[in-house]
Amino acid sequence: MPNIDDILKKLDTYESKIHELRELILANIVMIGEIPSPTFGEKNRVNFLLERFSENSLINCSTDEKGNALGIIPGERGDKNIMIVAHTDCVFDEKIDHTIAVQPQYLSGPGIGDNALGVATVASLPNILEHLGIKPKSNIILMGSSQSLGRGDIAGLRFFLEKAKLPISAGLCVEGVKLGRLSYSSIGMIRCELRCEVPAEYDWTRFGAVGSIITINEVMNRILEIPLPKRPRCNIAFGSIEGGKSFNALASEAVLRFEIRSESGEMVSNVFKQITDITSEVSSFTGEDITLNVLARRHPGGIDFSHPLSSASRQILSKMDIKPRISPSTSELAAFIAKNIPALTIGLTTVENIDQLDEKIHIDPIFSGIAQLIALIEVIDRGDLIEA
Amino acid sequence: MKLNDWIKNKTYHHSDFEDLDALIAEKEKKGLKISLCIPTLNEEKTIGKEVVIFRSELMSRHKLIDEFAIIDSGSEDKTREVAASFGADVYLASDILPSLEPRKGKGENLWKAIYQLKGDIIVYIDADIKNIHPRFVYGLVAPLIYNDETKYVKAFYDRPLAFSEGVRSSGGGRVTEILVRPLFSLFFPDLAGIIQPLSGEYAVRREVLEAIPFPIGYGVETSHLIDVYAKWGLSAFAQTDLDQRVHRNQPTRDLGKMAFGILQAFLKRLEMMEMISEMPKMQNVLKQFVAQDRDFEAVDYKIVEFERPPMNTIPEYLERKKELGL
Numbered sequence: 161m162p163n164i165d166d167i168l169k170k171l172d173t174y175e176s177k178i179h180e181l182r183e184l185i186l187a188n189i190v191m192i193g194e195i196p197s198p199t200f201g202e203k204n205r206v207n208f209l210l211e212r213f214s215e216n217s218l219i220n221c222s223t224d225e226k227g228n229a230l231g232i233i234p235g236e237r238g239d240k241n242i243m244i245v246a247h248t249d250c251v252f253d254e255k256i257d258h259t260i261a262v263q264p265q266y267l268s269g270p271g272i273g274d275n276a277l278g279v280a281t282v283a284s285l286p287n288i289l290e291h292l293g294i295k296p297k298s299n300i301i302l303m304g305s306s307q308s309l310g311r312g313d314i315a316g317l318r319f320f321l322e323k324a325k326l327p328i329s330a331g332l333c334v335e336g337v338k339l340g341r342l343s344y345s346s347i348g349m350i351r352c353e354l355r356c357e358v359p360a361e362y363d364w365t366r367f368g369a370v371g372s373i374i375t376i377n378e379v380m381n382r383i384l385e386i387p388l389p390k391r392p393r394c395n396i397a398f399g400s401i402e403g404g405k406s407f408n409a410l411a412s413e414a415v416l417r418f419e420i421r422s423e424s425g426e427m428v429s430n431v432f433k434q435i436t437d438i439t440s441e442v443s444s445f446t447g448e449d450i451t452l453n454v455l456a457r458r459h460p461g462g463i464d465f466s467h468p469l470s471s472a473s474r475q476i477l478s479k480m481d482i483k484p485r486i487s488p489s490t491s492e493l494a495a496f497i498a499k500n501i502p503a504l505t506i507g508l509t510t511v512e513n514i515d516q517l518d519e520k521i522h523i524d525p526i527f528s529g530i531a532q533l534i535a536l537i538e539v540i541d542r543g544d545l546i547e548a
Numbered sequence: 549m550k551l552n553d554w555i556k557n558k559t560y561h562h563s564d565f566e567d568l569d570a571l572i573a574e575k576e577k578k579g580l581k582i583s584l585c586i587p588t589l590n591e592e593k594t595i596g597k598e599v600v601i602f603r604s605e606l607m608s609r610h611k612l613i614d615e616f617a618i619i620d621s622g623s624e625d626k627t628r629e630v631a632a633s634f635g636a637d638v639y640l641a642s643d644i645l646p647s648l649e650p651r652k653g654k655g656e657n658l659w660k661a662i663y664q665l666k667g668d669i670i671v672y673i674d675a676d677i678k679n680i681h682p683r684f685v686y687g688l689v690a691p692l693i694y695n696d697e698t699k700y701v702k703a704f705y706d707r708p709l710a711f712s713e714g715v716r717s718s719g720g721g722r723v724t725e726i727l728v729r730p731l732f733s734l735f736f737p738d739l740a741g742i743i744q745p746l747s748g749e750y751a752v753r754r755e756v757l758e759a760i761p762f763p764i765g766y767g768v769e770t771s772h773l774i775d776v777y778a779k780w781g782l783s784a785f786a787q788t789d790l791d792q793r794v795h796r797n798q799p800t801r802d803l804g805k806m807a808f809g810i811l812q813a814f815l816k817r818l819e820m821m822e823m824i825s826e827m828p829k830m831q832n833v834l835k836q837f838v839a840q841d842r843d844f845e846a847v848d849y850k851i852v853e854f855e856r857p858p859m860n861t862i863p864e865y866l867e868r869k870k871e872l873g874l
Binding site: 183184186187188190191194215257259260261262263264 | 593594596597600601603604605608609629630633634635678679681794
């Protein structure tokens with residue numbers, strides 16, 4: 161276990177000094193959260209973030225062809241690079257009311273925790289480091305990554321890691337919720353969209369003609385019959401379903417979105433193959449066109465439980481009396497893992513009504529969450545711990 | 549100045565002034581101090597956000613505002629606690645100029661802000677705006693900072709869908725369109741060019757604020773426009789498009805009370821300016837009706853548009869002004 165006592169000792173001071181910047185941090189959360197930013201429509205939020213980067217005199221403030229926001233806090237030595245990433249997109253459509261409410265104990269509004277808080281923390285980081293008098297030796301690359309969620313398939317970060325010439329020592333993915341969250345490994349995953357369509361020449365008078373909703377139900381029942389092992393752990397998550405247009409007209413189209421997840425990449429592939437067979441079989445006896453599209457794919461990997469970075473992250477949380485909740489991730493972290501870059505995903509505060517329009521994040525824990533981030537940057541900046 | 553020329557030359561969009569560094573440089577060059585006042589009454593749901601955004605963006609990040617105060621009418625909810633918890637200076641209106649008999653109304657808070665605050669320019673922002681943004685302040689003070697002739701800048705909202713022969717269609721609310729604009733068109737046609745005469749957001753020079761009376765209720769915005777127009781003419785005004793303003797909608801019955809108060813202030817001015825003569829003594833009770841099944845019941849609302857005199861007639865103010873070197 162690495163000796164980071166000197167960093168742990170500073171956590172209390174960090175928390176109280178970060179609290180002094182409450183106004184600035186809250187204003188950033190509100191202003192970022194009120195800019196709608198659906199996946200593939202992040203431009204306005206990214207521009208706001210770039211303005212903040214420029215105001216803070218970051219170097220190389222720029223966007224790229226995937227619409228990421230990038231800026232660099234130059235390090236004292238500048239021979240290493242640490243990436244701090246927050247995804248700028250959220251699951252809500254731009255047409256919904258993005259007004260954020262501010263109360264003494266909490267902020268609420270759509271996407272406030274996922275991930276306006278994460279982006280606002282990245283936007284505030286130059287001010288926070290300056291206020292704490294921390295001058296990292298490494299360059300700190302700040303990134304608001306675009307095209308992260310759903311169909312975005314973390315395209316923004318993957319693009320940067322593919323094209324960037326800079327070697328990255330480590331990455332920290334900043335999520336608004338939930339404080340205590342620690343992810344340092346990715347599970348295997350295939351994200352699918354299954355579409356049932358009645359062909360134009362379909363004979364609705366034929367015996368057993370039932371429409372796409374019943375067909376997709378049949379596919380789901382068959383998927384649920386697939387035996388899944390307890391080890392390696394594996395599950396199939398049905399995320400959304402839609403189809404049909406009225407009460408009594410048979411549906412001509414239905415869509416199911418789901419993910420296959422497992423600690424074993426082989427298991428994910430096996431289950432995917434079985435689902436492919438099911439769709440072919442159901443298609444053949446219903447006469448409907450069933451297509452199965454893969455929208456995203458992750459391979460298992462990541463750093464070990466005993467890696468100095470994961471160990472340090474647990475020590476930091478324990479020092480703040482926060483119980484670590486360790487879970488694998490399929491988000492930004494997977495892009496770092498695919499490039500063999502040690503990385504962590506952390507959460508910043510506690511939440512209520514998660515993923516709802518009135519999602520509520522608590523203000524006080526935010527300062528612990530950010531202190532955790534600062535301590536991790538210091539741990540990585542030492543270099544010797546990560547390279548141990 | 550002709551109305552069309554005024555609309556062309558003195559109607560702005562907030563984006564005209566988004567270079568805050570340039571704006572602040574001009575403000576400092578002219579040695580101007582700016583105070584922001586938010587009058588409140590039971591606004592605990594929205595006040596926290598206004599305080600956070602304005603203090604962070606316009607006092608810490610950019611030094612546009614020198615002073616920021618909440619002046620409260622005696623809220624029964626947690627408005628004052630919420631505002632103070634985010635670091636705002638909070639005053640109870642009745643604690644300002646305590647020797648005067650206290651009155652309750654938004655206009656009272658606006659009037660007392662002239663005494664309490666020290667700025668050369670005071671910008672007033674309503675507390676019920678959900679989508680608050682720094683543009684609400686810089687869009688209003690910028691025309692005063694850049695143009696010495698301008699004395700009173702009014703906000704308007706909602707982009708018009710279409711232009712009609714160069715004149716923008718109005719984005720006014722119901723009371724504006726069925727009462728105030730027709731009245732202005734009849735008696736002060738120039739003022740009909742102010743797109744939202746009742747908007748609660750405006751920035752004004754102290755020399756103007758201290759010289760005009762303040763109805764304490766619904767009539768304050770309308771009377772300001774008439775009084776400033778009478779004294780300084782149309783060229784003293786400017787207006788800024790602040791895009792959208794999201795706020796709670798008022799029920800129609802409340803609009804009736806608002807119209808009643810505005811009419812009192814308006815007719816009083818017609819009489820004072822001798823534009824009409826021999827006005828009969830007016831009542832100050834508004835009758836509205838409630839219906840239950842087939843029974844109708846009249847409900848009386850007493851609405852008195854008490855007016856505070858120009859602040860520069862209050863001895864305590866003149867003394868404070870001398871003390872502060874204003």
